[in-house]
Amino acid sequence: xxxxxxxxxxxxxxxxxxxxxxxxxxxxxxxxxxxxxxxxxxxxxxxxxxxxxxxxxxxxxxxxxxxxxxxxxxxxxxxxxxxxxxxxxxxxxxxxxxxxxxxxxxxxxxxxxxxxxxxxxxxxxxxxxxxxxxxxxxxxxxxxxxxxxxxxxxxxxxxxxxxxxxxxxxxxxxxxxxxxxxxxxxxxxxxxxxxxxxxxxxxxxxxxxxxxxxxxxxxxxxxxxxxxxxxxxxxxxxxxxxxxxxxxxxxxxxxxxxxxxxxxxxxxxxxxxxxxxxxxxxxxxxxxxxxxxxxxxxxxxxxxxxxxxxxxxxxxxxxxxxxxxxxxxxxxxxxxxxxxxxxxxxxxxxxxxxxxxxxxxxxxxxxxxxxxxxxxxxxxxxxxxxxxxxxxxxxxxxxxxxxxxxxxxxxxxxxxxxxx
Amino acid sequence: xxxxxxxxxxxxxxxxxxxxxxxxxxxxxxxxxxxxxxxxxxxxxxxxxxxxxxxxxxxxxxxxxxxxxxxxxxxxxxxxxxxxxxxxxxxxxxxxxxxxxxxxxxxxxxxxxxxxxxxxxxxxxxxxxxxxxxxxxxxxxxxxxxxxxxxxxxxxxxxxxxxxxxxxxxxxxxxxxxxxxxxxxxxxxxxxxxxxxxxxxxxxxxxxxxxxxxxxxxxxxxxxxxxxxxxxxxxxxxxxxxxxxxxxxxxxxxxxxxxxxxxxxxxxxxxxxxxxxxxxxxxxxxxxxxxxxxxxxxxxxxxxxxxxxxxxxxxxxxxxxxxxxxxxxxxxxxxxxxxxxxxxxxxxxxxxxxxxxxxxxxxxxxxxxxxxxxxxxxxxxxxxxxxxxxxxxxxxxxxxxxxxxxxxxxxxxxxxxxxxxxxxxxxxxxxxxxxxxxxxxx
Numbered sequence: 001x002x003x004x005x006x007x008x009x010x011x012x013x014x015x016x017x018x019x020x021x022x023x024x025x026x027x028x029x030x031x032x033x034x035x036x037x038x039x040x041x042x043x044x045x046x047x048x049x050x051x052x053x054x055x056x057x058x059x060x061x062x063x064x065x066x067x068x069x070x071x072x073x074x075x076x077x078x079x080x081x082x083x084x085x086x087x088x089x090x091x092x093x094x095x096x097x098x099x100x101x102x103x104x105x106x107x108x109x110x111x112x113x114x115x116x117x118x119x120x121x122x123x124x125x126x127x128x129x130x131x132x133x134x135x136x137x138x139x140x141x142x143x144x145x146x147x148x149x150x151x152x153x154x155x156x157x158x159x160x161x162x163x164x165x166x167x168x169x170x171x172x173x174x175x176x177x178x179x180x181x182x183x184x185x186x187x188x189x190x191x192x193x194x195x196x197x198x199x200x201x202x203x204x205x206x207x208x209x210x211x212x213x214x215x216x217x218x219x220x221x222x223x224x225x226x227x228x229x230x231x232x233x234x235x236x237x238x239x240x241x242x243x244x245x246x247x248x249x250x251x252x253x254x255x256x257x258x259x260x261x262x263x264x265x266x267x268x269x270x271x272x273x274x275x276x277x278x279x280x281x282x283x284x285x286x287x288x289x290x291x292x293x294x295x296x297x298x299x300x301x302x303x304x305x306x307x308x309x310x311x312x313x314x315x316x317x318x319x320x321x322x323x324x325x326x327x328x329x330x331x332x333x334x335x336x337x338x339x340x341x342x343x344x345x346x347x348x349x350x351x352x353x354x355x356x357x358x359x360x361x362x363x364x365x366x367x368x369x370x371x372x373x374x375x376x377x378x379x380x381x382x383x384x385x386x387x388x389x390x391x392x393x394x395x396x397x398x399x400x401x402x403x404x405x406x407x408x409x410x411x412x413x414x415x416x417x418x419x420x
Numbered sequence: 421x422x423x424x425x426x427x428x429x430x431x432x433x434x435x436x437x438x439x440x441x442x443x444x445x446x447x448x449x450x451x452x453x454x455x456x457x458x459x460x461x462x463x464x465x466x467x468x469x470x471x472x473x474x475x476x477x478x479x480x481x482x483x484x485x486x487x488x489x490x491x492x493x494x495x496x497x498x499x500x501x502x503x504x505x506x507x508x509x510x511x512x513x514x515x516x517x518x519x520x521x522x523x524x525x526x527x528x529x530x531x532x533x534x535x536x537x538x539x540x541x542x543x544x545x546x547x548x549x550x551x552x553x554x555x556x557x558x559x560x561x562x563x564x565x566x567x568x569x570x571x572x573x574x575x576x577x578x579x580x581x582x583x584x585x586x587x588x589x590x591x592x593x594x595x596x597x598x599x600x601x602x603x604x605x606x607x608x609x610x611x612x613x614x615x616x617x618x619x620x621x622x623x624x625x626x627x628x629x630x631x632x633x634x635x636x637x638x639x640x641x642x643x644x645x646x647x648x649x650x651x652x653x654x655x656x657x658x659x660x661x662x663x664x665x666x667x668x669x670x671x672x673x674x675x676x677x678x679x680x681x682x683x684x685x686x687x688x689x690x691x692x693x694x695x696x697x698x699x700x701x702x703x704x705x706x707x708x709x710x711x712x713x714x715x716x717x718x719x720x721x722x723x724x725x726x727x728x729x730x731x732x733x734x735x736x737x738x739x740x741x742x743x744x745x746x747x748x749x750x751x752x753x754x755x756x757x758x759x760x761x762x763x764x765x766x767x768x769x770x771x772x773x774x775x776x777x778x779x780x781x782x783x784x785x786x787x788x789x790x791x792x793x794x795x796x797x798x799x800x801x802x803x804x805x806x807x808x809x810x811x812x813x814x815x816x817x818x819x820x821x822x823x824x825x826x827x828x829x830x831x832x833x834x835x836x837x838x839x840x841x842x843x844x845x846x847x848x849x850x851x852x853x854x855x856x857x858x859x860x861x862x
Contacts, residue, residue, distance in 0.1 A: 036834075038831075038834045038835075039827075039828070039831060039834075040831075040834070040835055040836065040837070044535075188532065204634070205633045205634055206634070207631060207632055207634055207635070207638040208631060208633065210638065211631050211638065211639075214527070214529045214530050215529075215530055215531060215532060217534075218527075218529065218532045218533055218534045219534075223527060223533075223534035223836075224836060243801050243802060244801055244802065244803055247801050247803075247804075247833060250833060250834065251834055251836065287632040287633065287634065287635030287637070288632065288633045288634070289630045289631065289632055289633065289696070290630070290632070290633055297633070300633060301633065304633075
C-alpha cells in the first residue's frame with residue numbers, strides 16, 4: 001500500500017492540476033488536430049518530419065475532445081515516467097519523489113499564474129463557448145475592461161450582444177472605435193477566419209461561413225482539423241447540402257472517436273441523384289456578393305429580405321458606430337416599430353438627430369426615457385451613443401449600404417485578386 | 421458467460437458471411453464507382469468497386485472476347501438471403517492510352533491554401549507520386565503544368581510566391597523565368613506549347629474571385645483583363661501581337677491545332693462593372709493563323725453563342741473539345757458547365773451528352789492518339805473535382821466515362837483534395853522537387 005500511494009497521489013495531483021488549469025486548451029488542441037485512417041493522412045504524416053511522434057501524438061490528441069481524458073492521459077504518462085525512474089534507480093526513490101513534488105508545485109505556480117498560459121486558456125475558452133453559442137459565457141470573458149486591453153475581444157462581445165438582443169442597449173458600454181469592431185478586418189489568420197465564420201453564420205450567410213472556415217483551416221498543420229470538419233458538417237446541414245455534410249461526416253468517421261450517422265449512403269458514395277437537378281443547375285450571376293465591408297454586407301441581406309432581429313440591430317448599431325445618422329433613421333423607420341419602446345442607444349441617436357434641427361426627423365411617436373434625456377443634457381458619458389459620437393475620433397471606412405451600385409461594391413472590395 | 425462469448429463469436433462470424441440462398445435480380449448491381457458498361461483500355465482492367473449501399477458482396481469475373489463480365493452477389497450483413505445481379509459488362513478497347521496522367525491536387529478552397537502539388541498517376545497501376553509540391557517554393561502556388569507533346573521531360577509550370585515565376589524543364593535543365601520581367605512585361609497564365617516545341621503561347625490574365633452571400637454557386641472567378649503573348653523558348657523572348665492584346669477584348673485559353681498553323685483561343689468583349697455584371701461576359705472561340713514564328717492575319721470567330729461562354733479549347737485532329745457555361749471564364753464553379761465538341765471541318769458544335777452530368781465538367785485533355793479523353797467533373801459531390809476517362813467512339817460520340825480507379829473505392833470520397841488540370845503524359849515524369857527547391861533557395 002505504501003508503495004502504491006505515491007504514484008496514485010502523483011496521478012491524482014497531475015490530473016487535478018491539468019483539469020483545473022487547462023481544460024479548454026486541451027479542447028482546442030483537439031479542435032486543431034487531426035487523426036484519420038485514410039491513405040492521404042497517413043502518407044502526409046509519414047512524408048513529414050518525425051512521423052512516428054506525429055502519428056502517436058495525433059492519435060492521443062483526438063481523445064482531448066474530452067478534457068478529462070486528456071488530463072488523465074498526461075497524468076498517466078507522468079506517473080509512468082515516475083514509476084520507470086523508481087524502477088531504474090531504486091536507491092534514489094526518495095529523491096525522485098521530492099523532484100516530482102517540486103515539479104508539481106512549480107506546475108501549479110506556472111499553470112495557475114503564468115499570464116501567457118492563462119491568456120491561451122482564456123482564448124481557448126472564448127472560442128469554445130462562442131462556437132457553442134453560450135453567449136453569457138462569452139460576455140463573462142469578453143468584458144468591457146478586457147476588451148479595452150485586448151481589442152480582439154470586441155467582435156466576440158458584439159456578436160454575443162447581438163445574439164442576446166442587447167446590442168442596442170449595451171454596445172457603447174464597450175470601447176467601440178468604429179464599425180470595424182464588428183468583424184476581424186484582417187482576414188488572413190486562423191483566429192480571424194474562425195470568428196468571421198461564426199459572424200457570417202449568425203448573419204445568415206452559410207456560404208461565407210464556409211469560406212471563412214476554409215480560410216481558417218489553411219493555417220492549421222494538416223490544412224484541416226477535427227474542428228474544421230465538424231463545422232463543415234454543421235454548416236452544410238444547415239444549408240441543406242446533405243451530400244457534402246455526409247462527405248465530411250464520413251471523413252470524420254475515419255478517426256477513432258467520431259461516429260456520425262449519415263443520410264442516404266447512396267448520396268455520398270455514388271454518383272447519386274441530387275434532391276433537385278434544376279436547383280443544382282442554377283448558376284445565378286445576380287446573387288449578392290460578399291465584400292470586405294461588413295456594414296455593406298448586412299445592408300445587402302436586409303435589402304434582400306433576410307430581416308432578423310439580430311441583423312436589424314446589427315445594421316442599426318453599425319450605422320451608429322459609423323456615425324451615419326441619416327442611414328440609421330431611414331433604416332429605423334423601415335425595420336423597427338418606433339411606437340414601441342426603443343432600446344437605449346436608438347433613443348440616444350434620435351435625440352442627437354433631433355438636436356441637429358433636421359426637419360425630416362419626426363420622433364413625436366417615439367418615447368424617450370427620462371434617464372436618456374437627462375444623460376443627453378448633462379453627462380454625455382462614454383457609455384452612451386452621444387458620448388461616443390463626441391469623444392471618439394472618427395475612423396476610416398464604411399460605405400453606403402443603402403444604395404449599393406456596382407462601382408460602390410467594387411470599391412469596397414467585392415472582388416479578391418487571385419494569384420501570387 | 422461462455423454462452424455470451426459464444427454468441428459474440430457467432431455474431432462476428434456471421435458478419436459478412438455469405439448467405440446460403442440468393443434471389444436472381446434482372447438488373448445490374450448498384451456499385452460505386454459506376455463501372456457498368458464502361459470501356460477501358462487493356463492496361464486498366466483493375467477496377468475496384470463496392471456496393472453503393474454498403475452491402476457485403478462477392479464478384480465472379482468472366483472474359484468473353486473483348487468483354488469482361490462481372491457477376492455480383494450482394495447481401496446485408498448477417499442476412500441469410502442475398503441478391504444475385506445480372507452480370508455487367510466492361511468493354512475492353514485495343515486503343516492505347518498514354519501510360520501516365522498528371523494533375524494538380526489542391527483543396528477546392530478559396531483565397532489561400534496550405535498544401536498543393538503536381539502529381540502523376542500511372543494508369544496501369546494505382547501508383548501516384550509527386551512531380552513537385554509547394555514545399556519547394558515556400559508554400560506558394562504551383563499551377564498550370566503543361567507538357568510539349570505530352571513529353572514530361574519538356575514541360576513548364578508556374579511556381580508563384582516570393583521570387584517566383586515560370587519553371588521550364590528541358591531534360592536535366594530546370595530554370596525559373598519571371599515572364600513579367602521580360603519583353604512586354606506580362607505575366608503568363610494559361611500556357612499552350614506549339615507542336616514544334618519552340619514556342620509557348622500564354623494568356624496573361626488579371627484574375628479575381630468573388631463570393632456570393634447565399635447562392636448555390638459560392639465562388640465566381642473572373643478576369644478584369646487578359647491578353648495572349650507568345651514566348652520563343654529558344655531565346656526567352658516574348659512577343660505581344662497587337663491584335664491579341666486589345667483592351668476592349670479579353671483573350672484567353674490559347675490552344676494550337678496539331679499542325680501548329682493556327683492558334684485557337686477564347687475571347688470576350690470587355691465588361692465594365694465587374695463582378696456585378698459578370699453575367700454579361702460571354703467568351704467565343706476564335707482562331708488566328710501562325711507561320712514561321714509569327715501570327716498571320718486577323719483573328720476570326722470559330723464559334724459563338726449569346727447564351728453560352730466557351731473555355732478550355734483542346735484540339736486533336738479536327739475535334740475541338742471545349743467547356744461551356746452560362747457566362748464567365750472559370751467553369752468549375754458553375755454546376756451548369758458541360759463539355760462540347762466542335763467539328764473544325766463543319767464548324768458545328770454540340771454538347772457531349774455521353775460525358776456530361778448534372779454537375780460541373782471542366783478541364784479536359786486528349787490522349788496522344790486522340791482515342792481517349794480525361795476530364796475533371798464534380799458529379800460525385802458538387803465540390804471535389806474527380807477525374808473521369810472516356811473512349812472516343814467517333815462521330816462525336818464517347819463511351820460512358822469511368823472514374824479514375826483507386827485501390828480502395830473509398831479513396832474517391834475521402835480525399836480532401838480536388839484534381840486540377842489533368843494532362844496525359846507519354847512516360848513518367850522525373851521528380852523535380854530538389855531542383856525547384858534549389859531555384860527558390862535564398
